[in-house]
Amino acid sequence: MSPLFKCFSCGQDIERSKKTFWKKKGHILCSTCQDKIEEEINLSRRNNIKSLENFQQRPY
Numbered sequence: 001m002s003p004l005f006k007c008f009s010c011g012q013d014i015e016r017s018k019k020t021f022w023k024k025k026g027h028i029l030c031s032t033c034q035d036k037i038e039e040e041i042n043l044s045r046r047n048n049i050k051s052l053e054n055f056q057q058r059p060y
């Protein structure tokens with residue numbers, strides 16, 4: 001049985017291998033929080049691209 005760790009974001013108990021724990025340096029997220037964070041990263045990336053496009057389309 002894998003040991004239980006607490007999700008770094010919401011504190012929920014999650015099963016992860018010790019290997020994952022050390023790889024992530026203790027910052028382990030449950031799948032829900034992982035999805036949320038990935039979504040946020042994708043959104044901010046999209047916003048960055050959009051603002052870059054606006055910047056390039058500005059007439060001078």
Ligand SMILES: [Zn+2]
Binds near residue numbers: 009
């Ligand atoms: Zn969580």
